Amino acid sequence: MRKKIVAGNWKMNTTPVEGVELAKEVVAGGRNVDKPVDFIVAPPFTHLSEVMKVTRGTGVAVSAQNCAAEAKGAYTGEVSAAMIASLGVEYVILGHSERREYYGETSQTLNKKMEQAYANNLVPIYCIGEKLEEREAGKHFEVVKAQIEEVVFNLDAEKFAKLIIAYEPVWAIGTGKTATSDQAQEIHAYIRTVLKDKFGDAADSTPILYGGSCNPSNAAELFSKEDVDGGLIGGASLKAGDFIAIGRSF
Ligand code: PGA
Numbered sequence: 336m337r338k339k340i341v342a343g344n345w346k347m348n349t350t351p352v353e354g355v356e357l358a359k360e361v362v363a364g365g366r367n368v369d370k371p372v373d374f375i376v377a378p379p380f381t382h383l384s385e386v387m388k389v390t391r392g393t394g395v396a397v398s399a400q401n402c403a404a405e406a407k408g409a410y411t412g413e414v415s416a417a418m419i420a421s422l423g424v425e426y427v428i429l430g431h432s433e434r435r436e437y438y439g440e441t442s443q444t445l446n447k448k449m450e451q452a453y454a455n456n457l458v459p460i461y462c463i464g465e466k467l468e469e470r471e472a473g474k475h476f477e478v479v480k481a482q483i484e485e486v487v488f489n490l491d492a493e494k495f496a497k498l499i500i501a502y503e504p505v506w507a508i509g510t511g512k513t514a515t516s517d518q519a520q521e522i523h524a525y526i527r528t529v530l531k532d533k534f535g536d537a538a539d540s541t542p543i544l545y546g547g548s549c550n551p552s553n554a555a556e557l558f559s560k561e562d563v564d565g566g567l568i569g570g571a572s573l574k575a576g577d578f579i580a581i582g583r584s585f
Contacts, residue, residue, distance in 0.1 A: 342398060344569050358386045361390075428459075460567065520560035
């Protein structure tokens with residue numbers, strides 16, 4: 336039985352005060368969800384400490400949206416995995432397409448970030464997914480395969496056992512255009528096959544989340560698919576009611 340996870344990627348939204356309010360609402364809403372689903376919220380760095388205070392011990396876990404590739408030192412503006420973990424944060428989103436696209440993150444950088452995450456006991460939520468032109472050219476399978484091979488294949492079995500994958504087709508992120516549940520299932524199953532070829536049956540336990548315009552109206556259909564183990568939610572995670580409703584969709 337794989338873990339069911341709904342993670343909210345707040346991106347660069349909310350002030351710290353608004354973020355704490357949102358986190359409180361998620362905690363309150365999550366209490367009434369009698370489904371075996373893990374809720375994770377991923378606020379901006381500036382809110383992590385305060386959000387931890389209202390989520391600790393509640394069952395709602397906290398993730399960072401990124402971490403530095405280096406451990407410490409003269410890297411102005413960076414936030415290390417150790418700093419994040421010291422707050423009690425448990426997860427870190429790595430390789431989000433916005434980081435790849437706007438901040439030039441490559442597999443080389445991501446390998447270093449993964450190493451930092453694991454060294455500090457943060458569970459990576461590793462994001463993969465193709466762009467529109469890659470999907471249209473029928474290259475989506477090879478794109479996600481490369482994103483897995485270049486980073487995930489460098490993990491040993493112990494690290495792999497903790498990993499969460501988020502498949503997020505770039506053309507579906509923030510566009511209101513969701514992958515169909517069949518498209519999601521097709522590629523999630525493929526991702527699992529790629530992982531199985533390398534890691535064997537351990538890949539049966541890897542949560543593979545879908546991301547990209549997931550909302551309360553389409554979540555149930557997406558989550559009904561065998562290899563869709565939950566969602567990485569952007570826009571809809573900024574409203575606690577919608578986020579919780581997505582969590583109820585299993
Ligand atoms: P979206 O974002 O739900 O707003 O499409 C998903 C994500 O980027 O994680």
